[in-house]
Amino acid sequence: MKFLILNGVNLNRTGLREKGVYGTQTLDEINAEIKAYCEAKGDSADFFQSNFEGELCTKLQEAGDLGYDGVILNAGAFTHYSYAIRDAIASMDVPVVEVHMSNVHKREEFRHTSVISEVCQGTILGFGKNSYLLAVESFRL
Ligand code: DQA
Numbered sequence: 529m530k531f532l533i534l535n536g537v538n539l540n541r542t543g544l545r546e547k548g549v550y551g552t553q554t555l556d557e558i559n560a561e562i563k564a565y566c567e568a569k570g571d572s573a574d575f576f577q578s579n580f581e582g583e584l585c586t587k588l589q590e591a592g593d594l595g596y597d598g599v600i601l602n603a604g605a606f607t608h609y610s611y612a613i614r615d616a617i618a619s620m621d622v623p624v625v626e627v628h629m630s631n632v633h634k635r636e637e638f639r640h641t642s643v644i645s646e647v648c649q650g651t652i653l654g655f656g657k658n659s660y661l662l663a664v665e666s667f668r669l
Pocket of ligand 1: 539604605627631
């Protein structure tokens with residue numbers, strides 16, 4: 529299978545910000561582990577991170593034409609309010625799995641709302657970097 533792993537706003541600061549919440553590994557290090565995990569199972573993974581909502585929408589729009597079987601999306605704080613990303617996901621044929629490293633339900637109230645969950649295949653949260661690997665596994669079931 530061919531996966532696209534999308535990370536949204538501030539995820540480029542992973543390993544540098546709020547280490548108690550998101551850990552000490554950088555996004556590049558986490559992505560390298562996801563890539564190795566996928567390749568060990570004969571799958572491929574491409575990666576994209578942006579702090580710009582519209583760039584993420586464009587990537588989502590292109591996912592079908594580029595032949596991805598699944599998109600794994602950690603939209604960061606966009607999760608909680610981006611109707612643009614929600615609409616982009618709703619317009620797609622490729623399934624999208626929503627991911628969060630932290631358990632957002634144990635955190636501030638504003639993080640308890642996701643405007644994208646309803647249009648995603650499912651949501652995996654609270655397992656740190658392993659949330660991404662569990663999302664990959666969800667496509668095999
Ligand atoms: C996050 C949770 C969001 O609430 C937050 O804004 C992030 C990261 C997570 O992976 O736990 O940037 O999506």
